[in-house]
Amino acid sequence: MKAAAFSYARATSVVNALELLAARGDDAKVLSGGQSLMPAMNLRLISPELIVDIGGIAELKGIAVRGDVLAIGALTRHVDLQRSPEIAAHAPLLTEAIAHVAHPAIRNKGTIGGSLAHADPASELPACMVALDATIVIGGQTGERRVAARDFFTGIYETALSADELLTAVELPVARKNSAHFFCEFARRHGDYAIVGVAAQAILEGDMFADLRLVFFAVGDRPALCSGVSKLINVAITPEILLNASTTLEAELDPPEDQQATASMRRHLARVLLTRCVSALLGRPVLAAGACA
Numbered sequence: 001m002k003a004a005a006f007s008y009a010r011a012t013s014v015v016n017a018l019e020l021l022a023a024r025g026d027d028a029k030v031l032s033g034g035q036s037l038m039p040a041m042n043l044r045l046i047s048p049e050l051i052v053d054i055g056g057i058a059e060l061k062g063i064a065v066r067g068d069v070l071a072i073g074a075l076t077r078h079v080d081l082q083r084s085p086e087i088a089a090h091a092p093l094l095t096e097a098i099a100h101v102a103h104p105a106i107r108n109k110g111t112i113g114g115s116l117a118h119a120d121p122a123s124e125l126p127a128c129m130v131a132l133d134a135t136i137v138i139g140g141q142t143g144e145r146r147v148a149a150r151d152f153f154t155g156i157y158e159t160a161l162s163a164d165e166l167l168t169a170v171e172l173p174v175a176r177k178n179s180a181h182f183f184c185e186f187a188r189r190h191g192d193y194a195i196v197g198v199a200a201q202a203i204l205e206g207d208m209f210a211d212l213r214l215v216f217f218a219v220g221d222r223p224a225l226c227s228g229v230s231k232l233i234n235v236a237i238t239p240e241i242l243l244n245a246s247t248t249l250e251a252e253l254d255p256p257e258d259q260q261a262t263a264s265m266r267r268h269l270a271r272v273l274l275t276r277c278v279s280a281l282l283g284r285p286v287l288a289a290g291a292c293a
């Protein structure tokens with residue numbers, strides 16, 4: 001199938017893109033890397049009248065460290081994240097996670113802004129943003145606003161963005177002392193969307209967690225920040241405490257059932273991932289049997 005006929009405008013700046021979007025409202029769609037938008041248009045799941053191509057806007061590209069903030073422009077491609085020394089030094093969770101996003105051909109075109117605006121609940125990057133406590137920077141006709149990543153994702157393919165706004169950047173706190181991270185997903189094949197996955201960012205104090213943000217994906221309509229992990233903070237982790245946290249997790253999640261997995265299988269996999277995650281972060285393989293593939 002081919003996309004329905006549409007008009008095309010190549011935006012020259014953020015201001016110009018916002019003007020084009022404001023003029024057409026819901027009838028316009030932003031084009032970044034096109035790796036999700038074009039398939040959806042070709043399948044006629046969506047048929048926008050106007051495509052606003054932001055791909056040439058230089059101010060939306062790049063990665064920079066400003067004080068204790070790591071700023072990533074919306075047009076930064078997956079491959080740029082994967083190869084960036086700044087990301088590897090200050091947000092290594094992202095470096096690890098990005099290798100699981102699709103395949104090289106898609107990573108060469110897809111962008112962080114497109115992935116977050118698309119908000120697929122099985123996507124890796126939205127979960128990483130919540131785990132890293134990122135701030136999403138949004139441009140609009142009346143100026144800029146900032147939304148915490150945990151509030152940005154509002155449902156399946158739904159976000160806090162309105163039709164006339166542009167995701168312009170992401171801001172991450174640079175990794176603090178004693179930071180540790182963990183990423184793992186179960187997928188049918190490497191590069192497929194996850195059946196269940198987890199992204200975690202922790203601060204360790206000796207053999208305890210001073211902080212732990214653990215976010216599951218593909219288990220609901222948006223990234224799920226696990227609140228049951230509060231049971232794991234500032235305590236010596238025993239198998240009993242871990243079991244207790246994983247029972248709480250199971251009650252917290254309301255996973256979907258689809259061709260890939262039943263809800264109970266997803267719950268089971270989430271519990272397995274929790275145990276592996278905690279064991280790996282604490283360097284205590286005895287807490288978990290089996291490694292993450």
Ligand SMILES: Cc1cc2nc3c(=O)[nH]c(=O)nc-3n(C[C@H](O)[C@H](O)[C@H](O)COP(=O)(O)OP(=O)(O)OC[C@H]3O[C@@H](n4cnc5c(N)ncnc54)[C@H](O)[C@@H]3O)c2cc1C
Binds near residue numbers: 039106112165168
């Ligand atoms: C075969 C295949 C496998 C894939 N596997 C995975 C996977 O395993 N994990 C994964 O996470 N993704 C996967 N993807 C999706 C891929 O990562 C996309 O690159 C990404 O989801 C969208 O990025 P994009 O830059 O291509 O966005 P586009 O396709 O250009 O846009 C996506 C959506 O976001 C909107 N948008 C884009 N940029 C902005 C912006 N700056 N402001 C506001 N709205 C914006 C668009 O209007 C559109 O609605 C896969 C894609 C394909 C085709």
